[in-house]
Amino acid sequence: MQTPWLIRPLHLPFLLQPTTKNVLVIGGGSVGAIAALNLDVGGLANVTITLRSNYIPVFFQGYNIESCDHGKLEGWKPGEVLSAVPDLEKQGQKPYDYIVLATKNIPDVPPTAVDLVATALPKDNAHTVLVLIQNGLNIEKPFLEAYPNTMVLSGVSLIGSKEVRPGHIVQDEHDRLLIGAFANPNISKQDILEERAKEFVELYSRGGKTDCKYSPDVLHDRWRKLVYNACLNPICAITGLDTGRIRLAEGAVEGLVRPAMREIVAAAEALGVKLADDVVEYMIGVDPLDLYLAPSMLADVGKGNYIEFENLLGEPLREGKKAGVAMPTLEVLYQIAKALQWRTKAERGVVKVPPKRGEEE
Amino acid sequence: MQTPWLIRPLHLPFLLQPTTKNVLVIGGGSVGAIAALNLDVGGLANVTITLRSNYIPVFFQGYNIESCDHGKLEGWKPGEVLSAVPDLEKQGQKPYDYIVLATKNIPDVPPTAVDLVATALPKDNAHTVLVLIQNGLNIEKPFLEAYPNTMVLSGVSLIGSKEVRPGHIVQDEHDRLLIGAFANPNISKQDILEERAKEFVELYSRGGKTDCKYSPDVLHDRWRKLVYNACLNPICAITGLDTGRIRLAEGAVEGLVRPAMREIVAAAEALGVKLADDVVEYMIGVDPLDLYLAPSMLADVGKGNYIEFENLLGEPLREGKKAGVAMPTLEVLYQIAKALQWRTKAERGVVKVPPKRGEEE
Structure with a gap:
């Protein structure tokens, strides 16, 4: 379901502070919604979220969130709520600073995670940093193959939260997120990987409601x-x-x-x-x-x-x-x-x- | 449910031929019902069956059987249909010649198979031959421990039949039954084990509707x-x-x-x-x-x-x-x-x- 005319009513980039980063969060279930919320309340990120199954309720009414970290929020929305990953080229849009993947990662059932970000990531990307808040091993490999110069961060989330109905998130265990950088032999300056990881930790934890740490040993x-x-x-x-x-x-x-x-x-x-x-x-x-x-x-x-x-x-x-x-x-x-x-x-x-x-x- | 006064209305031993054996079949699901039927149509066995879940329909209306071996039978019953394994001592009844166990065998959930036959098998039994038409390994061991002098036969059934509703059996693959004797070191004359196994094959296959064979290698x-x-x-x-x-x-x-x-x-x-x-x-x-x-x-x-x-x-x-x-x-x-x-x-x-x-x- 594409409703392009509805999609960007609140996108007002001229009001943003200069340090604000543009962050696309893909997947707004129990992990992605809390990630978007933490990035949003930190004030350093201009957050866009793309949803699938819960798009309709969240777009019209926002999220209802009961959170041990954030308290009770009714009708909260990040800056933009989209029904699909944007197509940068078609829309003449500049690349995001960060794309956070918070969907399930099921490589044996298409579309794969790489397919999912394709339209939001230029083929020769070196600017957008990918953050995979997903479980398991070797999840960065398909990205490094398709986008060799892309910096990919690892997010290991120990949150206890669930979506009890579409758009209604109950988080009853604290959000603890470990961020580090996946090794990438194509990045000439390795320090920059660590820098980006620490920057993302800052974006994520500035709101003070979460426990997000830089962790070098991914x-x-x-x-x-x-x-x-x-x-x-x-x-x-x-x-x-x-x-x-x-x-x-x-x-x-x-x-x-x-x-x-x-x-x-x-x-x-x-x-x-x-x-x-x-x-x-x-x-x-x-x-x-x-x-x-x-x-x-x-x-x-x-x-x-x-x-x-x-x-x-x-x-x-x-x-x-x-x-x-x-x-x-x-x-x-x-x-x-x-x-x-x-x-x-x-x-x-x-x-x-x-x-x-x-x-x- | 015990209905003792209903239990034995057709038990007329004085009408039986001298060679007729008294056989108790415990369990009248898809395997036990076909076993009882084969023994019954052979004419050499006076068959009693004990049922649990399907007792009521079978007692009052008999079995409905659609069988690739026997054709369509409506309201068929063996000589006696009981709701529980008889208590020989209480009822002053003489031991059966054969007891056929055709229930599932689930030793980790009481009652065990040994518990099940207890009242129908005298403690020092040497007369009644047990026939275990049940799957798996070492199923004879608990019997040999509890009844060391009992002859135990193995029945390996390759039948394809199921009980589609209580008392309604559909058999769509031929009944093939391999009968042999489990080793029993307490039986002094080993030949007698083989004799009994062959005798049971005769009781079972005399009706000519089934493929029951003696198989020495249990x-x-x-x-x-x-x-x-x-x-x-x-x-x-x-x-x-x-x-x-x-x-x-x-x-x-x-x-x-x-x-x-x-x-x-x-x-x-x-x-x-x-x-x-x-x-x-x-x-x-x-x-x-x-x-x-x-x-x-x-x-x-x-x-x-x-x-x-x-x-x-x-x-x-x-x-x-x-x-x-x-x-x-x-x-x-x-x-x-x-x-x-x-x-x-x-x-x-x-x-x-x-x-x-x-x-x-």
């Missing part, structure tokens, strides 16, 4: 989060048990969760990333048992959505195996997750299932 | 069926895909089904059971793809029933590992199946889940 942050995301997340999705019940289920932690997590720790170590000794036990208990929280993949399977299994599970598995680490538990979890993804594709008619014998095509 | 028959039952069955249950879709799902056969099946073949071999070279490929394709058949565990998960994962998956896994075989795929499948079973217990309130924080007990 790989460490990502592997650490994978101890949860490559293990508990698919195990809960596959068994249909939340993070409380999986701990109550006899033998499930010992038989599934802990072995999987140890494989991630071993893979990280083989790749030069030393995780804290207590990371496995910490991640097993990180969600309070009696909140019975559903990790993202479990929630997605329940809603018939695609799951982010390739970046969360497939990539660390492939990297670990390449480094010679035995990962038998993650291997089977990966194969099952892949079958679940195929099931969703079949249910949506994206892959074709021939008719049953004796039934019409 | 372990071979059981491991062969496990290639399907320990692998495809739980993989379908876990992924939610039937045996057609699992073959269509990209990578699922290569990544899950085949590795799991090869582990079963290796475990069998380590235990002295050589399966045919083509058994893996045969079992992958044994269900016609375009019928999209749901194996029993998938059907059970869908209905919120318990799954037979301990005998089908747990026992071969434990035996294989004990014999030194690496079984990484089955290990993970087993742990997941165990978590699914726990989920069913939790959903039924059989295990207690503490209340969510902030919610009343």
Whole structure:
């Protein structure tokens, strides 16, 4: 749905302070909305957000946000609310300073994250900095391939928030965001990567309502989060048990969760990333048992959505195996997750299932 | 529900031929009903059946059976239809010649199969022969422990039948039943085991409508069926895909089904059971793809029933590992199946889940 005449009513660049950066946030679910809010209240960013499923309610009524960081906001909107990623060339628009990707990242289901930003990123881009507030491993690689001179930042978010209905966000755990720069061999001055990362931290945290930090060791942050995301997340999705019940289920932690997590720790170590000794036990208990929280993949399977299994599970598995680490538990979890993804594709008619014998095509 | 005064109206032993055997069939679902029917039409058995969920319709109206072996039967009943396993001592009844167990065998959810037959089997039984038409490995062991002098026969059924509503059985694949004797070191004359097995084959196949054979190599028959039952069955249950879709799902056969099946073949071999070279490929394709058949565990998960994962998956896994075989795929499948079973217990309130924080007990 394109409503171009409605799109930019409040875009008044001549009122902006000189230090203000133009930031496009792609994806305005529970992570993207809070990111846009933090950038907005900091006052250093002119924020545009592009939405898909919740565009209509947010465009007309704004977000309703109940946030442990920001309090209760009714009808809040960033500067611009768009229904699609803008086409800079068609619209004769200058490049953004930052593009924040806060969508799910599902490379096995088009459009990929790279496809998604294509119209907002000039082919030879060196100006716009990409910020991937997305989970998993190697998510920067397709961008560095398509846009070799683009600076790509890593955002590892530890927020607890969900969109309870379209445009209504409940954030009940503090936003903690670790920002660092992905290595990019094509950037001649490496300092500039760190500079941009720190600048983005400043834009994001100036409002004082959030805990956003510069973190130089992107790989460490990502592997650490994978101890949860490559293990508990698919195990809960596959068994249909939340993070409380999986701990109550006899033998499930010992038989599934802990072995999987140890494989991630071993893979990280083989790749030069030393995780804290207590990371496995910490991640097993990180969600309070009696909140019975559903990790993202479990929630997605329940809603018939695609799951982010390739970046969360497939990539660390492939990297670990390449480094010679035995990962038998993650291997089977990966194969099952892949079958679940195929099931969703079949249910949506994206892959074709021939008719049953004796039934019409 | 006990209705003792209704129970035995047609029990007229003085009319029976001298060679007639008294047979109790426990469990009258899709397998037990066809077993009772074969024994009944053979004319050599006086058949009593005990039912649970379908007792009311079968007691009052009999079975409706649409069978590729027997044609269409309306209102068929064996000699006696009971709502519970009889208590021989209380009723002053003499022991059965055969007790056929055709229920699911779920040792992790009481009552166990041994509990189930208890009142129909004298403690020091040496007369009644048990016939276990049930899947999986080591199912005879609890019986041999509780009733050391009891002869236990193995029934490996390859029937394709289902109960579409209570008392209504549709059998669309031929009944093929392999009968052999489980080894029992306490039986002094080993020949008698083989004799009884052959006698039961005669009772079962005399009607001429079925393919029931004596098969001396019980372990071979059981491991062969496990290639399907320990692998495809739980993989379908876990992924939610039937045996057609699992073959269509990209990578699922290569990544899950085949590795799991090869582990079963290796475990069998380590235990002295050589399966045919083509058994893996045969079992992958044994269900016609375009019928999209749901194996029993998938059907059970869908209905919120318990799954037979301990005998089908747990026992071969434990035996294989004990014999030194690496079984990484089955290990993970087993742990997941165990978590699914726990989920069913939790959903039924059989295990207690503490209340969510902030919610009343």
